[in-house]
Amino acid sequence: MGRGDLTNHEWSLLEPHLPPPGGRGDRWNDHRTVINGILFRIRTGVPWCGLPERYGSWKTVYERHRRWSADSTWDRILQLVQAGADLAGRRDWSMVGVGSTSCRAHQHAAGARKARPRVPNRTTPRHHRPDEGLGRSRGGLTSKIHLAGEGGCRPMALLLTPGQWGDAPQMVAVLDRIRVPRPLGGRPRTRPEHVSGDKAYGSRRNRRYLRRRHIQHTIPEPKGQRANRQRRGREGGRPAGFDRDRYRRRNEIERTINRLKNSRAVATRYDKRAYVFHGTVTAAAIRLWLRQ
Template identity: 85%
Template sequence: MGREDLTNCEWSLLEPHLPPSGGRGGRRNDHRTVANGILFRVRTGVPWRDLPERYGSWKTVYERHRRWSADGTWDRILQSVQADADLAGRIDWSMVGVDSTSCRAHQHAADARKARPRVPKKRTMPRHHRPDEGLGRSRGGLTCKIHLACEGGCRPMALLLTPGQWGDAPQMAEVMDRIRVPRPLGGRSRTRPDHASGNKAYSFHRNRAYLRRRRIRHTIPEPKDQRSNHRRRGSAGGRPTGFDRDPYRRRNEVERTINQLKNSRAVATRYDKRAYVFHGTAAATAIRLWLRQ
């Protein structure tokens, strides 16, 4: 077993949620070998062709990662390991933090084919396909942005990929809507935390209205210009926004989650041309964080 490969304990948590292995004709690498190869590439950021031989054919590892990214397998696995953690009482629903991080795109991540991608062996488009491939151009070059929500234990609950120049506030509702933890023993999936937090970038009246509509308590500081505008308008400016410093001290949890995600070099720097493949790369990293704790 190589360094940072899945341990027996981690594999026992992951194996029940993987799709059936097997197929007609030829030899097929088992899921554990392929999963270790995918995680090795995600952690180190090496080109697929440079995968060590112990993981088998690089083409097999890449194609399985691409297929699992396209058909939503990584997303389903992420929800499944979250459900197992929730059943064991290991999810801290008392606070969910929302934030984003920019990822510099390598030059090899540009110039994807213009033709629409398809899920392998199917005619449908990948679940997270974007016409712009999630790439934005700025003075620093090509960038993309990962928006995420994390629970109190510093593990990702939901991920969203956008171009790097997109703002944070308009994405908050979609990120929160992606929180969905199934309940293996029956009942509706849990989608609502007890409390949510965001920095000043999320101080937007639509975000506050969205959280109030879902009955989610929230702590979002108001920028100085918005506070001045409320005072200037007087009673027409609406009720002042409350702010409690004690819950906001837990803001570091989402920052630590981002730090753990970007310890994987294939997440810190984007090498994948397709947005749905990069989303699968980020989801695989998030799954590994859930398996470790």
């Protein structure tokens, strides 16, 4: 076992959730060897063709990662791993933080061809977005990862957008992606007990969404909203509640982002396609759940 490879305990948690072996050809590389190669590339950020020989053909490793990113296999594995942690009582639902982080895009991440729909009058697949999740700024191309993290500093759901997109409009989309199956039966769990966010998420739309779902929240009120409310008097409504002690746990989502970006292929985007980079971030999130 090389440095950074899956341990026997981590493999025992991951193996039951993997798709059955199969595919074209007579030979099929072992899941554990290929996944270790994927994790090695995510951790070090090396080009796919630079993978060590102990992981087999780099084309096989890349193709399996690309295929699992395209058909949402990584997303399903993440949900199943979370379900196992939830069943074992290793998940903190008391506080869920929402946040975002920008990732610089390498020059190799630009220049992806725009996919055309195969059938006329049909939209392109979800993972073939025209912008490919790249945004331009003074510093160059960037992508932004929006995510929700639980109290144990592990990602629960994530969303990829161009770097210049705002945080507040993505909060509802991120929280709607939280979906933890119940192995013992019942509807998947989708509603956390409490949500925390910084001033960027303090829009009225977000607060109405949380109240409608009966989710308590700790989000500070921006100065502009407070001044507008005070200027309108009684018509401005009551001030938003704010618990300073609960807001101290805001550091948990920042620590979650820090752990994710310890992987060089997450801190810097090398993938051309948005769906492949989304699979890269999801695989890094799965590794965080397996380690704890």
